[in-house]
Amino acid sequence: MILCFQRNSYELCRMTDLDYIVDVRNVKKSFKDVQAVKGVSLRIKQGEFLALLGPNGAGKTTLVEMIEGIQHPDEGEIFIEGKQWKNNQHELHQLIGLSLQETRFMDKLTAYETMRLFASFYKLDTHRVDEVFKLIGLEEKKKSYVNNLSGGQRQRLALGVAVLNKPKILLLDEPTTGLDPNARREIWNILLDLKKEHNTSLLLTSHYMEEAEYLCDRIVIMDQGTILSEGSLEEILKIGGHHSLDELFITLTGRHIYE
């Protein structure tokens, strides 16, 4: 349990449950004339898997990058395990693991060298690197150059890099985009293992309804910088009597998710 100051309130302090590893409060972000995120709040519990669904330009990546500390909100606050990014960067970097949309590692490094490079940032030795290779099932490709890996293998490598430091929260921005169904399922299984074994939390952005359905405890649907619906799959489908996420998504946004 921690104490937090709440501005504009007669209550000076409010109890916030530490079960929430991520606590985003009324966050706004604009780029020039475009308001990418228009006052979003969301919370993620320890061990919870949350999917952030939305079409391109919905503001998902901006929101995730603000949680990752890569971008700073114009307004609002973000707490990770009760701490804000300002002055706590080193500590928070140890807590989170992330994979960005379309990161390209160095082409001429092997998968193993790439992993060792990132391991060195967390002061981890080769023992942990070997463990992660086993976890992501890429042991046979340790000596392959990154540019010789398939799309699925690269995504698994990115996931491996993200979990090196045994993060409490994983933030994955479209981790399976562009992958075939088999490669996608392999990533899902790795994530479910992490949840089972380490009680890792996950915030995942996706274009794929089935990814959210298969993996996540809670689904947040975003469009044009705001949250349109939030809850478990059953909860959000029940509201409008929809039969599928696709149907709900079209009702909410007037578009398909992949548009």
Place this chain on the structure above:
Amino acid sequence: MNRITNHQLYRLIFAHLAEIIREPAVLFWGIVFPILMAWGLGIAFTQKGEIHFKAAIVKTITASDTVKETKLAGYLLANGTKKDSTYSIVLTNEKLGDVSLSFFQTSFANAYTMLKQGKVSLIVEDRTADTKYHFDPANAEAKTAYQLISNLSAYGSAFYNNNQSSIEPLTLKGTRYVDFLIPGLLAMGIMMSCTWGISYTIIDRQSKKLLRRMVATPMRKSNFLLALITARFTMNVVEGVLLFLFAWLYFGTTVQGSWPALIVLFLAGNIAFSGISILISSHTSNPEVGNGLINALVTPMMVMSGIFFSYHNFPDWTIPIIQYLPLTMIADSFRSIFNEGAGFMDVWREALVLTSIGVVSFVSGLKIFKWY
């Protein structure tokens, strides 16, 4: 040992070096190309044996031509050798070296085309009454050809052989074109390697979102830059040593001045261009903008800093500016160490200025650096 190899600085240096070494194209452009350039230019401008000038003569030389009426045509008929429609004559001088002159017989229109194509450097109109020479007076080669041909026409080939005793050919090391060229190429190597190797790598990593991914870890940002500079410096040492070894073995280039001074200046040059490279890549993640920025920086210096030819041909008012360009400072100081026997006391000011440029650029670049 494990502790060192697991350290982030070690891993970062390793990663940057591996990226350079494992890319054959990088090795070619960094190591082989400068050596080829030194070899090509060194050979082209190290004039050995006969010099050859080519002229077009607007006249059909016939058996009736005499020295009395058409001086040049008559002289060529009497003393030259003919092959197809070209007359050649060789002027000899033991000290000056031999000069071969070729005259293509052709029409005036065709002669102009040949001049435009660079096949000849001047046109001679040999007429009964007088001889006209058409050439660009700003072209040094054409001017020399004019002097030689007009003298040949007036006095015969003997003029070239006179006054041998007053000529003292310089064969000292340090006075050849290649001695001018090698220090310049070494200086240019530092500039090109740093700007492309550091700036472009940073911009590329930014555009691929790798930098953003790396700074989302506990990696120390200064370690990233330090590793990049160290890896590039290591490559610059290898490139410089190989270029020098080639020049030493092939052209007999030597360092007449102080080796420690040369090393200090090499270091200062690397610091200067590493700092500048960090500064120019600090605020862009677009490779095309980066390309433009790097070119805008290196192209003027390559042209003006006197790498291939002396910058004293530029207008006088530009000289003080040119002399303070970082590349000029490195090239001039390298030359004074290589060719004039300069020591540390002769180049310490340049070393200090270069180091200051590097440090100020680095610190300013770091302040405005766009990591995300």
